[in-house]
Amino acid sequence: MTLELRDVVWSAGYRKIIKNVSIRVEPGEFLGLIGPNGSGKTSLMSVLSGVRAPAGGRAMLAGRDMKKHGRRKLAQQIGFVEQQADTTDRLTAREAVSLGRTPYLSMLSPWSDRDDVIVERALGDVDMTHLADRFWHTLSGGEKQRIHIARALAQEPKFLLLDEPTNHLDIRHQLGLLELVNRLPVTVVAALHDLNHAAMYCDRIAMMCDGELVGIGSPADILTPENLRDVFGVDANIEHTADGFCLVRYHGSRRINVANKKDRVA
Numbered sequence: 001m002t003l004e005l006r007d008v009v010w011s012a013g014y015r016k017i018i019k020n021v022s023i024r025v026e027p028g029e030f031l032g033l034i035g036p037n038g039s040g041k042t043s044l045m046s047v048l049s050g051v052r053a054p055a056g057g058r059a060m061l062a063g064r065d066m067k068k069h070g071r072r073k074l075a076q077q078i079g080f081v082e083q084q085a086d087t088t089d090r091l092t093a094r095e096a097v098s099l100g101r102t103p104y105l106s107m108l109s110p111w112s113d114r115d116d117v118i119v120e121r122a123l124g125d126v127d128m129t130h131l132a133d134r135f136w137h138t139l140s141g142g143e144k145q146r147i148h149i150a151r152a153l154a155q156e157p158k159f160l161l162l163d164e165p166t167n168h169l170d171i172r173h174q175l176g177l178l179e180l181v182n183r184l185p186v187t188v189v190a191a192l193h194d195l196n197h198a199a200m201y202c203d204r205i206a207m208m209c210d211g212e213l214v215g216i217g218s219p220a221d222i223l224t225p226e227n228l229r230d231v232f233g234v235d236a237n238i239e240h241t242a243d244g245f246c247l248v249r250y251h252g253s254r255r256i257n258v259a260n261k262k263d264r265v266a
């Protein structure tokens, strides 16, 4: 099954936010979406997920326009974890994850033992079983984020779309989450700010700048000193490790700044 945007435009008012983006998500891959703040990652994810319809071009799942699939069918195929999702409902963590089963429930197929098994597995996958009975509003930012991801996993989607999934997570849970989604038998598209995480986990990286897709390819193709300077405005070296990974090493000026600051403070 494929997920594809062809020449997609999305606008807010008169402003074009996504500018003629074409992208094809390959089955089974982990595709990272990188780009500076405001470059259009969230907007692109919401078109890819079917939450927003493109103003121009086509957004397609399995070769058919998304809107022809219907919301229920789309939710069975695409799990989307948005950046700032929240709820004011008085739900427990387990109940929040159970919402992921909604696209499968109907009068003819009510809640079953299988749904319970899927929900418990999703809670376990994100290391949240021990907090499953806690109320949503009592969870920390990172715990809520893990529950959002568990809710998406409970959808058993073919495509898991994650908008900055490691926000709020401590480093162990950041790496654990990326490793988890990498292991799952799903196609993953994730907007990531940490370029070293993108280098470690992504099969391909798509780079956005000012609403345009300015490059897509392997981490080594995209994470170049030129791209980091031109797109992100930072200086960095890229180290290539013996096992085929690359590592971004930013040029900092911490020592100089600290020395200057000490002078100024004194």
Ligand SMILES: Nc1ncnc2c1ncn2[C@@H]1O[C@H](COP(=O)(O)OP(=O)(O)OP(=O)(O)O)[C@@H](O)[C@H]1O
Pocket (backbone or CB within 6 Å): 012, 013, 017, 035, 036, 037, 038, 039, 040, 041, 042, 043, 044
């Ligand atoms: N509904 C909207 N109305 C007006 N402008 C919008 C709307 N949604 C997004 N934008 C603008 O479109 C641009 C792209 O926003 P988007 O959230 O997609 O960027 P992003 O790459 O995800 O940014 P960040 O890294 O900061 O999360 C921004 O300038 C934003 O202000």
